Each structure stands twice: as structure tokens, then as C-alpha cells.
Amino acid sequence: MKNAVQTFPIFDVLTLRRDFPILHQQVHGNLLAFLDTAASSQRPMQVIECLRDYYSRCHANVHRGVYKLSEEATLAYERSRGKVAHLIGAASPREVIFTRNATEAINLVAYAWGSANVREGDRILLTMMEHHSNIVPWQMLAQRVGAHLDYVRFDGEGRLVLEDLDHLLTERTKMVAVVHQSNALGTVNPVPEIARRAHEVGALMLVDGAQSVPHMPVNVQELGCDFLAASGHKMCGPTGIGFLWGQRHILDAMPPFLGGGSMIKVVETDTSTYADVPVRFEAGTPAIAEAIALGTAIDYLNGVGLEKIHHYEHELTAYALDRLGQVGGVTIHGPHTVEARGGTLIFTMEGIHPHDIASILDGEGIAVRAGHHCTQLLHRVLGVPATTRASFYLYNIPEEVDRLVAGLEKVKKLLE
Amino acid sequence: MKNAVQTFPIFDVLTLRRDFPILHQQVHGNLLAFLDTAASSQRPMQVIECLRDYYSRCHANVHRGVYKLSEEATLAYERSRGKVAHLIGAASPREVIFTRNATEAINLVAYAWGSANVREGDRILLTMMEHHSNIVPWQMLAQRVGAHLDYVRFDGEGRLVLEDLDHLLTERTKMVAVVHQSNALGTVNPVPEIARRAHEVGALMLVDGAQSVPHMPVNVQELGCDFLAASGHKMCGPTGIGFLWGQRHILDAMPPFLGGGSMIKVVETDTSTYADVPVRFEAGTPAIAEAIALGTAIDYLNGVGLEKIHHYEHELTAYALDRLGQVGGVTIHGPHTVEARGGTLIFTMEGIHPHDIASILDGEGIAVRAGHHCTQLLHRVLGVPATTRASFYLYNIPEEVDRLVAGLEKVKKLLE
Amino acid sequence: MDDFYREYILEHYKYPRNRGTLEHPTISHEETNFLCGDTVRLDILVENEVIQDIRFSGQGCAISMASASMLTEEIKGRSVEEAKAFSKEELLDLIGIPLDKNPMRLKCALLSLKTLKAGLYGVGAMQDEEL
Amino acid sequence: MDDFYREYILEHYKYPRNRGTLEHPTISHEETNFLCGDTVRLDILVENEVIQDIRFSGQGCAISMASASMLTEEIKGRSVEEAKAFSKEELLDLIGIPLDKNPMRLKCALLSLKTLKAGLYGVGAMQDEEL
Numbered sequence A, B: 001m002k003n004a005v006q007t008f009p010i011f012d013v014l015t016l017r018r019d020f021p022i023l024h025q026q027v028h029g030n031l032l033a034f035l036d037t038a039a040s041s042q043r044p045m046q047v048i049e050c051l052r053d054y055y056s057r058c059h060a061n062v063h064r065g066v067y068k069l070s071e072e073a074t075l076a077y078e079r080s081r082g083k084v085a086h087l088i089g090a091a092s093p094r095e096v097i098f099t100r101n102a103t104e105a106i107n108l109v110a111y112a113w114g115s116a117n118v119r120e121g122d123r124i125l126l127t128m129m130e131h132h133s134n135i136v137p138w139q140m141l142a143q144r145v146g147a148h149l150d151y152v153r154f155d156g157e158g159r160l161v162l163e164d165l166d167h168l169l170t171e172r173t174k175m176v177a178v179v180h181q182s183n184a185l186g187t188v189n190p191v192p193e194i195a196r197r198a199h200e201v202g203a204l205m206l207v208d209g210a211q212s213v214p215h216m217p218v219n220v221q222e223l224g225c226d227f228l229a230a231s232g233h234k235m236c237g238p239t240g241i242g243f244l245w246g247q248r249h250i251l252d253a254m255p256p257f258l259g260g261g262s263m264i265k266v267v268e269t270d271t272s273t274y275a276d277v278p279v280r281f282e283a284g285t286p287a288i289a290e291a292i293a294l295g296t297a298i299d300y301l302n303g304v305g306l307e308k309i310h311h312y313e314h315e316l317t318a319y320a321l322d323r324l325g326q327v328g329g330v331t332i333h334g335p336h337t338v339e340a341r342g343g344t345l346i347f348t349m350e351g352i353h354p355h356d357i358a359s360i361l362d363g364e365g366i367a368v369r370a371g372h373h374c375t376q377l378l379h380r381v382l383g384v385p386a387t388t389r390a391s392f393y394l395y396n397i398p399e400e401v402d403r404l405v406a407g408l409e410k411v412k413k414l415l416e
Numbered sequence C, D: 001m002d003d004f005y006r007e008y009i010l011e012h013y014k015y016p017r018n019r020g021t022l023e024h025p026t027i028s029h030e031e032t033n034f035l036c037g038d039t040v041r042l043d044i045l046v047e048n049e050v051i052q053d054i055r056f057s058g059q060g061c062a063i064s065m066a067s068a069s070m071l072t073e074e075i076k077g078r079s080v081e082e083a084k085a086f087s088k089e090e091l092l093d094l095i096g097i098p099l100d101k102n103p104m105r106l107k108c109a110l111l112s113l114k115t116l117k118a119g120l121y122g123v124g125a126m127q128d129e130e131l
């Protein structure tokens, strides 16, 4: 399938793959075909080396040290905050808070902003395609304060039913929290339009960017949202780091979330005065090395170009939709065209359990995910308890799609 | 000063130092003398290599993948949980929850356990030597529910005034949260006795082990506590990882803290059923690589032997107390003998600001910390806004103490 | 892993033993593997402390279904006492594949045993390590 | 860093200019660097939109005290307008040490300027980047 590779000459994927050491190993005797980036991406050598270099040359705790190592660590940490800000078009690095992952970022908003702003009887609007990380924090908030959740539905093509906004958005709606790109269906939702509608009724808009920030140019000004959450490990960065972006004036007005070192100005026995943003929301020793390496990951993605990555994934997804659609018994859930969709697709096979599919594909060296992908509501709508998911990134190649298709034929032969 | 090294033949520190690449660099033309481990320790090659190896060979998201990489990542992650459990004498790995750091671990208890168990009028007992991370979360809890904080004082030698327990411990006391080893004074507190007294009135006992777990054998059964918090970055592990240990039956009864992926069994639109411990408290993608590398750090510490490390630091601290005590104008705050104290000491110099001390020492390649070390209450008791802190670990040598003393003489010459 | 899908497993998956329900079971218990939504229900007929009949229903992957088929086959006719003592090692032996290195698939394989034990002991749920 | 402690700085630290307070200041403002607890208070006497007199008090490290000494010396006799426009770059020039690479020490050096500006503008607090 060397030919297929040449059909998407957006960048030289074979050269780029060399940056990812993990991709060159054999799994059960076959070259690894890693098709589970939606769960977590792989990392280029540049990021791995950054961690090594940091720990070997300049680690120290940040913010309070006056000696050279601590100085350097602090500067690198803050530089990385600037890279995140620049990546998403934030007005200032001060609007970027480092968290462990997208999940913690959303919980931060639900706890700190939520507890101060959501009251009994208020409503929070989600969609039926949300990841559990953008559902459960709001459920917990709703239970704490006596608020209610509403859900926008999606249609048979995996598109949000925007008419639902007409009756679900009310004066009582305080927050609209929507996934930018679905980690299951692959749908890219019309965030600017939803944000505009949310603001019309005075609600804020949080965007779950866990699956969009790694894969396309994302600009918070263009999205028109108030919060954006994402995870480093899905965008070539290390585990243990993610971020929350928020509008400065909203963050400024928010009470803290976690209490502890760094986030205070003055501590007295009964009460404390809190630091300014973003430090107010970064209690304790942060994930310093991870934040710095996330900066390196962003450099890497910018080096390739997010527009190009997006384009490349589109080509790959179009190819995959076409090839998989031809496998008998396979049903693809979600948009069947690449318009407003990303490189993540879920499917089911008549009478065959997703775990068996993933296990048998694993025997071929192909890594896909089976299960509900943290979207049980979505799967309940689809009427299946589980699906199989293949997801792509800048390092995947058409040949891997071909191997996936061949693997599925083997599954059928074995289990039918 | 080669002689001095040979006075503590507990292990071969010069060989061991080779494991720490960062220690062999020049800072402002002098060999780095890193005396700020209390803020964050350095890492041996073994830990740095573990991260590299993980990302190069076996990274994938944990828990839900059926393919080989995810399997291996999951096993390594859970093996690491087992190492933590073994290190602290936990009854089961299920009692160990991975967090970002000690700060998050304490906040987890203050939010999840606190909100469910602390009521208006209840009391929480702390000490005046607590780190902000063991004060602010409780203040925030107290403010949320209308509870009150009490503080055990410490005396002129930096020892807790245990008589304070007689009147401060009452039936209303629901939680006693105490630092095991002070990150400022160096005092090691009599946790077993305090835990016993806490339990007598029905309170739970949380131990802030951020400074003890890295430096001595710590066994939760012997401490008799209910919770223990610690940070990986202070114990040769990476940043971005720490842990909370809790008694199984207490954790089992606790509502969740962060909501999101992994920590649920069933998600419905309005409510969810939560997973068993420890996963209930690990929402979203965890700091996988960091948790695994923490396991490697624990292997490293066990390889040297925590008993030996503790002993070695005692020797070094005795030497430092002796040498520093002879510098004119220097006042050491905290215990002056090594009995029940660790290798962390703070001091002030007559008429000279700690920042100037730290800056001038930095010029000599000596990294110490100046400030309140996240213990403002403690410093207010001492009557100084800031102190200078030197802290030791298994890789420090007596020669570095000598350089510190020489550096302080230079400070005096320059600024007096 | 290909290894999981040996003839023996596939045979039990395609032609399961004891699949179905009982009209008047002494014990009926259902368990779900929340990681994947798989479900196994066991209907057990106990007479004189002996498992006279047993049927399984539910849905799941080849491993969990084959495991339920093999377990019911093995346990039928045994005393309740023996069935309670039936260990996860014995079941894994029966299945004959090295599942110990794959925690996810291990859960699939053990789902039927978990259902059996929780049913026999009359408890709501059971942890893997208690099997 | 040794470099910070040049003769010039040490001289201002040991023999500060304008150290003290004013009896009837037009403006009196105090700022604290919460990272280290250092405090600078400025008493300013303004007449005809000109800073006729200025004194500093408080406690801090050599850098913050020397910086306050130099700043007050520089600003005395200037118009309020000029003082408001006095930039952090100008102050760092005056101090003459490369502080831009050390965020912690930068805060020490800028504390007096922060106090001056917050005082002149009559605002409660000021961010570093607003100087």
C-alpha cells in the first residue's frame, strides 16, 4: 500500500513517524498499528527528550526559589503556559490554568465557578454525546445545589439537534457544556453558534476540547466560548498534564478550588487571602516537567502545522469510511462524510462483540478500543452497549486502515 | 573535605551520587550543591530512564484497553500502586489513590470525606507548624460547612505542645490533621500518640507525610492514622504524582471527589453509580507514566534502604547543626538535636534578609530556599517573615555543609 | 490476542452448553461487568445441597460466554459446598488460556464465576480478589 | 547571583537615600510582595503636580531596599506625570543588573515602583505587567 501513502502528500508521514519510537515495535509478531489516539496519543522523541533533559539538567520547584535551577524551571514552566495561550488564541497566558487533564479542568469549573454561581432550580445544558468527564462533574454540582441537567439530542447521522436549544435554553440555564469533537462519533459540533445562543440567555459556555485541540486549529475567540478544557496526553504531550482556559474576568471572580501552597497571599489561622489567577487555581507543586514537555509537544504540532494535521486526518478518515463501509456486517455510527467530523470512528459488527474484535485485532498488532468509550448515554441512544473505535492522528497511514479492514475479515471468519 | 565524607560510612554516597545527573553541573562556575530537597528532590537516572522507556515502548491509556500496550500500561500502573502500598505498610493496594501531589490528596479528603462528615459547629484540629497545604483545604471546608479550626502550638525548641490536646480535643473534633515531619523546623511529630488521642474522642487522623515518607520508614499501621498524604517529586519520583492512603472502610464509605471517566459504573442522565475504590477517586486519565516512575523511585529508595537513608541524614544534620551553630549571628529555629527531627533546617542571620542570603549562596552554586516555605503561621510564631532553609537527602555530602558555612561567611562580609 | 480464540473456546461460544433459563430456579443471580456492559445471569436449581441444574443467559464476548458455558458444565451435579470452593484458578485452567496477564479479559472470563459465587453466597456483589 | 551585589547596590543598601517617613504626605501607600513578605511604604509630598519630597520605609532584601533608594532619588523633583510614566525598564537600567531572567528577584526590584504607581494612580494593587 505504498501507493496509498502517496495519495495524501500533505506532509511526509513516513519521515514524521520516525519521531515516534513506540510505533516501530512488533506486537504479537506484527508491526504495531496504533489506532487508539482518541484514548491517548503517542509522543515524539522531542517530548521524551524534553522530560529527560529537564530532569537531568534543571529540575527544581517553581515560583519561590531564587537560585538558578528554580529560576530556570519557573521560566520554562511559564513559557509553556504562554505556548498554550498562543495555541488557542487566549488573550493572555494568565488565562491558562494547568490541570492534570481535561477531566480535572471541567471539575475545577464545576466546583469553583459552579458552587458560586449555580443555584437551586438553575439548569445546566449538556448533550447526549458528552464524555462522562463532561457529565458527571455537572451531575455532582447539580446534586450539591439542587440544579437540573438538560441534554441536547443527536440525530441518526450523529449531529446535534440544534432545535432542542429552542426550548432547552432558558433564563435558568447557567452553563452550556458541549464537546467540540466527539470522542466516539467523531462529530465536530457548531460551537460558535451554540455559544452565541448560550450567551443570549446569559449562560456561560464551556467547550470540552479534549479531542479538538490536538487535531485542528482551535481559537477561543472564534469559538466565542468562556471555558475550554483539554488534555496533554492526547496531543503528543505527557500524561499528568492538561489545562483549563477561561475568560480573564470570569476567572478573576472565581473562588479557589484546591487549597494549599502557592495559591495564597496571606494565611491566617481562620482564613486566607488568595493569589491572583492563574496561581490561585494551582495549589501545591504543579506537574512542572509535564507542563514544560506539553510546551514541547505544542512546538512539535505547530512545526507540522495543525491545519495540515487536520487536513491529513480528513484524507485518512475519508479513506477509512470508504474502506470500512465495504466490510459486510459493519455499521459505522456517526457522520459518514468527513464534513465537520474528525478522525475517530466507532462501528459495530453484526452479532460480534467489540471485545472479541479488539482482541483478535490485537493478535494482528492492531490497537483499537472496545467499549463505551466513556459515553454511556451516547451508546444508549445508539442502542448498543459497546462499539469498536478506530482513531487516527498525524502518524497514522492508509496502510493501517487496510490492515484494519483485513483484520475485520479475519474476525468474521473466526467468529461467524 | 574528603575526610568528612568518610565519617558517615552508611552507604557509598559518592557512588550513589553518580545516579543523579543533575548534581554534576556547574552553577555560576561552581559545582551545584543542591540543598533544597524539602521543596523538591532530584531524580536518579533509573527514574528518568523509566519515563523514557515507558513512552518509547508501552504507553497507552489504562484500564479499558484490551490490546497489548494498554494491558502492559495497566499492569505497570497497578504494580506501582502495589509498591506504594508496600512502602507504607497499607493493608491493600486498593487503599492507595494516585493524586497529583500531597496537596491534592489532602483536598480530596477535605472535599469528599469532609463534606460528608463535618457539620456546623464541628472542629478540625491542626498545628501551628502545618504547611499551607494542610491548612487551607480545612479552612475552605470549615467555611463551607460552618466548622471551626483549632491549632496545637509548638514550643521554643519547635516541639508540639501536646498538653494543648487536653482542651482542644473534644467530642466536636472530627479530624486531626498533622504534619509528620515539618518542612521548616524539621521536627518529627509523635503521630502515634496524637492518633491515639484523636481516636479517643472519635476523630479521624490525617498525616501529612510529604516530608517523612521520602526520608524514613513510614508504616501506617504503626502510625495508627486514617489517612496519609505524600508527593512523588519529593521522593525521587517525577512531578505530577502523589498519593493518598486511607483506611479501606473509610474510603469505601466516601462519596467521590472529581467526576468523570473511569470513576463510574453506570451513567444515566441525572445520576451515576460510582466505581469501587480506588478508581472512584481517580477520574479521567491518570498520570500514568508518573505513577509508574514513582514505582521505580520507590524501588530505588528501597534499594538503598529507607532506614539507612534516615540514619545518613541524621549524621549529616548533626554535622550541619554543629557547623552552622558556630557561624556568628546565625539562629537555627527548631530542634537543636537530631532526636525526632529530620534533615531540614531553617535559620536567620542577624540583620540580613533571607533572599540576599539565598542569592549570594546561589552565586557560589549552593541552592537553598528563602521565604516562608508555605508556613506563614509558623513564621509568625517565630516572629520573622522569612527564613533561609537548607535541606538534605541521600545524595548530599558533608562537604556541601562546609560550602554552606563558607557561603554564609561570605554573605556576612558582603552585607554587614 | 489470537491465542484466546482456540478451537475449544470457539466451540463453546458457538455451541454453548446450558444456555437458557430455568422456570423455578432456587437461586437466580445476575452480574454486570461495568467495564464493558457484559451481563451474565445464572439460574440454579439446588436440591439436597446439590446443584441439580444450572442455566446461563446474558450477553457478552466470546470469552465470557464460553467461560459461562464451561463453568456451568463443570459445576452441574456438584454440591453447593464444592461449587463455593471452586476457585478462579480452576476456571482459568478449564478455559486453558493465559488470561492472568490481561486484566480486562480476565474480568470477562471471571464474570460467570462471580455470578455463581455471589448467587450461592447470597451477596450483592463480589470483588475479583474474593473469588 | 553574585552579580546582583555590586558595589553600587550595596552602597544604596547600606546608606539608603530618602529612608524614613513624612509627617504630612499627600499620598502614602504600602505594598507587600506576598512571595516573601517584603514591604515598601512610600510617603509622597505633591505640590503643584510635582513630587516635592518622597520617603520610603519598610523591610526587605538588599535589592528591594536599594531599588527603593534609587527610585526615590530619581523621582524626587519630577512631575507626577513624569513619575507615572517612569517605566520598569528605566528602573532596571538604574539598578543596572540583569534581573529579567530571575522572576523572583525582579519582583523584589519592582516592589518600590509598584508602590509608587499604585500610590500615584490611587489604585489598590497593580500587576507586574501593568508597570
Ligand SMILES: Cc1ncc(COP(=O)(O)O)c(C=O)c1O
Binding pocket: A261, A283, A284, A285, A286, B038, B039, B101, B102, B103, B104, B131, B133, B134, B179, B181, B182, B183, B208, B210, B211, B231, B242, B374
Ligand atoms: C510538609 C508538607 N506538606 C505538604 C506539602 C505539599 O506538597 P506538594 O506541593 O507536593 O503538594 C509540602 C511540600 O511543599 C510539605 O513540605
Ligand SMILES: Cc1ncc(COP(=O)(O)O)c(C=O)c1O
Binding pocket: A038, A039, A101, A102, A103, A104, A131, A133, A134, A179, A181, A182, A183, A208, A210, A211, A231, A242, A374, B261, B283, B284, B285, B286
Ligand atoms: C471528549 C473527551 N472529553 C474528555 C475526556 C477526558 O480526558 P482525560 O481523561 O484526559 O481527562 C476525553 C478523553 O477520554 C475525551 O475524549
